Every structure is written in structure tokens, then in C-alpha cells.
Amino acid sequence: MTIRDVVFVPGRQALNEMHRYSPAVRSNGFLFVSGQVGSREDGSPEPELKxxxxxxxxxxxxxxxxxxxxxxxxxxxxxxxxxPDQVFEMLWNEVVPEYWGQQPYPNATVVGVTWLAGFQFEIKVVARLPND
Structure with missing residues (x-):
């Protein structure tokens, strides 16, 4: 049986337990991060979009x-x-650059959806593990 090498963040388990998923899993030199939403520690969403x-x-x-x-x-x-037709430009130009990092940028896909379990925005990533 394969055991997943799961990454947890202390105090951030409410949503993980509620929806039964791991926040991130290390595998073959990469880190696969589950979709992260704007949740407080108790799992509730921040009410304002930005x-x-x-x-x-x-x-x-x-x-x-x-x-x-x-x-x-x-x-x-x-x-x-x-x-996305109403908020993409504002988010992409005003908020995302605060966190995005430096060039060269990662590749990105933006998808408009109809449901995010009570949230308005979710981001998932794959990262290269620095020492692998």
C-alpha cells in the first residue's frame, strides 16, 4: 500500500476534515496542492471578494x-x-499581482465555474520541491 506524503498546516484542518482531502501531497519531486480558498480557520469564507x-x-x-x-x-x-466576466480583470490586475511572484511566471489556467462550496475563488498549484 502506498502511503501519501501529506503536508498539513497547523490550525487549518477544518475544511480538510469537512471535505475529506489532503491540503498537499509530495510526490516524485513535486508538491500537488489542493485548491485553496479564502477560508478562516473554522472553514468559513471571508465575506468580501478581495x-x-x-x-x-x-x-x-x-x-x-x-x-x-x-x-x-x-x-x-x-x-x-x-x-469571471464580472471580476476577472479586477482580481487579475489588483489582487493577484500582490502574491504572484516574479517572472518567469508559472503557466496558468483560469476557469469560470458555477459552484465552489460557498466560496467565490479557489487556487490550486503544482510546485517543484526545491531540494529534489
Missing amino acids: AQVRKAFENLNAVLSAADCSFNDVVDVTIFMLN
Whole structure:
């Protein structure tokens, strides 16, 4: 039986336990990070969109840090958002650059969705483990 090398962030298990998933898994020199949302420690969403996006990036950075990575190690990004036609430009130009890191940027895919379990924004990444 294969045992997953799971990365946990202390105090951030509410959503992981509620939805039964691991925040991140190390495998073959990469870190696969589950979708991070703008959740508070209790799993509830930040109510305001910009604050929710910032919190999603803070949660992502916490998972990366727990695996000794940073956003500069990220090679692939997938972003899911509600109502992209209404919020994409604002988020992409005002909030995302605060956290994105330096060039060269990772590749990115942005997907408009109709449901994110009570959230408006989710980001998942694949990162290169720095010492592998």
C-alpha cells in the first residue's frame, strides 16, 4: 500500500476534515496542492471578494511554506472563480499581482465555474520541491 506524503498546516484542518482531502501531497519531486480558498480557520469564507482572494493566497502560501516551498517554486496554477466576466480583470490586475511572484511566471489556467462550496475563488498549484 502506498502511503501519501501529506503536508498539513497547523490550525487549518477544518475544511480538510469537512471535505475529506489532503491540503498537499509530495510526490516524485513535486508538491500537488489542493485548491485553496479564502477560508478562516473554522472553514468559513471571508465575506468580501478581495479579502477572500487575499486569504486564499495566504492559505496557499502557508501550505507551500509547510513544504519548504514558495510561490517561486510553482510551475502550474489553476484558478477557479465564480462570475469571471464580472471580476476577472479586477482580481487579475489588483489582487493577484500582490502574491504572484516574479517572472518567469508559472503557466496558468483560469476557469469560470458555477459552484465552489460557498466560496467565490479557489487556487490550486503544482510546485517543484526545491531540494529534489
